[in-house]
Every structure is written in structure tokens, then in C-alpha cells.
């Protein structure tokens with residue numbers, strides 16, 4: 001699972017991200033490239049197009065939802081998506097949000113890549129609480145604030 005949250009667990013507003021941190025985006029690409037990503041329909045639409053060089057697994061309740069693209073598969077049942085990925089032989093997939101999707105898969109993940117951004121403000125989507133007792137902090141890197149970006153911390157937790 002990968003997420004970037006603000007001081008009050010903020011994730012997004014009006015189906016957009018809340019900050020622009022190029023180094024964090026680069027990291028997102030590094031973690032997800034070549035692996036299937038699992039996203040809620042809203043997050044998928046917020047990308048504007050399927051993320052390239054990865055299978056985009058989109059979760060929606062809408063049985064009529066269609067997206068005709070070789071790198072996009074649509075599921076209505078979150079567990080069916082996981083079963084599909086296992087059956088296809090993928091060893092690792094990355095849950096990329098948003099809030100509902102994080103919540104659904106929180107108990108199944110082995111690793112959490114979490115960016116904590118020193119930012120607070122208006123948001124309509126929040127990262128759900130997770131049981132930190134069940135995870136071990138494996139890596140932590142701090143990035144100083146610049147004129148363009150707030151201070152942020154990159155953490156990797158392992159179950």
C-alpha cells in the first residue's frame with residue numbers, strides 16, 4: 001500500500017491531491033512501476049489516464065462502468081480483484097487508494113509506504129487509521145522543506 005497524508009491524515013480534495021512534491025511522485029513511480037495497482041474508481045479518474053506500464057485494477061460498484069484499455073481491468077468485488085491477481089501469478093500489487101480502498105485492504109497488506117507531509121488544510125478524503133502495533137517501521141527518510149515543498153518524511157512499514 002502506498003499513500004501520502006497530511007498532518008491530519010488529509011489525502012485529497014475535490015478528487016485532486018493536496019500538494020506537489022516531485023520527489024514523492026518519483027518515489028510513487030518507483031514503488032509501483034511494473035506492478036499492478038489497485039485503485040478506487042475516483043482515484044483512477046483523478047489520474048486522467050491509466051498509469052502507464054502497469055496493470056490498473058479499478059474497483060467500482062457500477063456494473064456498467066467500462067474503460068476500454070489493455071492495461072485496465074475492472075472489478076466490483078475487492079476480494080475478486082485480489083484472487084484475479086493471484087491467479088494471474090502477480091507476486092506483488094500496490095494498493096494506491098483512495099480512502100475506501102485503503103480501508104478495504106488494510107488488513108491484507110504486507111508493506112506500507114507512507115509519506116507524512118507537514119501540511120494541514122481543507123480536505124475531503126483522509127487516510128484511515130492503521131494498527132501501528134502490527135507493523136514495524138523499516139525505513140525512514142526525512143526531506144527538508146524547500147521554497148516549493150513542505151517538509152515530508154518517507155516511511156516504510158513491514159507487517
Ligand SMILES: NC(=O)c1ccc[n+]([C@@H]2O[C@H](COP(=O)([O-])OP(=O)(O)OC[C@H]3O[C@@H](n4cnc5c(N)ncnc54)[C@H](OP(=O)(O)O)[C@@H]3O)[C@@H](O)[C@H]2O)c1
Pocket residue numbers: 002003004005010011012013014015016017039040041042043044046059060061062065075076077078096097098099100101102104125
Ligand atoms: N494522497 C494520496 O496518497 C492519495 C492516494 C489516492 C487518492 N488520493 C485522493 O483521494 C481522493 C479519492 O479517494 P476517495 O476515497 O474519494 O475515492 P476512491 O477510494 O478512489 O474511490 C471510491 C470509489 O471506489 C468504489 N468502491 C469503494 N468501495 C467499494 C466496494 N466495497 N466495492 C466496490 N467498489 C467500491 C466506488 O466506486 P463507484 O462510485 O464507481 O461505485 C467508490 O465511489 C482524491 O482526492 C485523490 O486525489 C490521495
